[in-house]
Amino acid sequence: MLTSTVTIDERNAAQQEEAERSRVLVDLAQCCDTCRRVAGQFTDSMSADQMFHQLVDSEAWIPALRFAGHWLPKQKSIWWATTSVWAHLRETATPVELAVIDSVTNWVLAPDDQLRRQIQQEVRELPPAAPATLLAQAVYWSGGSVAPPDCPAVEPPTYITGHFASCAVVAITSASVPQQRQALRFAAETRFADLPVRPQEML
Structure with missing residues (x-):
């Protein structure tokens, strides 16, 4: 019985892994040229x-940063981008940027x-x-209709x-390899983390 249970668990894990792989490939193929080139390396x-x-x-x-935005599930992708943007802007953010990050x-x-x-x-x-604008767009296009509230629903591309999310991170790290590496560490940590705490409490 134990052997059968392990086999079922392994099969379920393999199916989940393949479903995630397919999801990431589909998203990459629809996105930017860099993402399509990355997809071709699979x-x-x-x-x-x-x-x-x-x-x-x-x-x-x-x-890798472009890939990370699609590799992470939507909510975690936005969390990752928010944490990265906060790490970059926390000393210089305007009141509007701070309000957006908080929202x-x-x-x-x-x-x-x-709220979306x-x-x-x-x-x-x-x-x-602006990084804060890109963050806001990541949220707005994450699910739910992107048409005006009084119009028929229009679902966003997946x-x-x-x-x-990845554009926001690339925008703040493009001139600094250490910042890019830090953002990738955030991505790896986010991948397996529980639901987030506020970025102000993480850094």
Whole structure:
């Protein structure tokens, strides 16, 4: 009986691993050129975890960051990006940026559709490519309709949250390999962590 139970557990784990691998590949294939090139490096025998570690071991920092946004489940991808952005901006963030980071953290801790829409409005005065704006977009496109509330629902593409989350991290780390490596450590820790605490309490 024990042997049978172990076999079932192993089969379930293998199915979950394959489902995750397929999810990541589909998202990468729909995203940016860097992500599509990364997807092309997968072999049939590699799990998503193995691909992440291969990119890190080969010091392909930017591709690894792009990959991490899709490798992590949506909520954790946003948490990872929020933690990374906070680590970079905590000494220089404007009141608007601080408010956005706080709202995004609240959403990660307790996802709520009204808050999701509110967060997008909070960044109207920020540049489109600002890290806080990218964080807000990652939340807004994470699920639920992206049409106005009084219009028929329009569901977002599945890859877009990982795209915006990784864009936020790349935006703040592109000039610094040590910061890229730190962000990748955050990603690896986030992958297996429980639900988050506030980034202000982690750093």
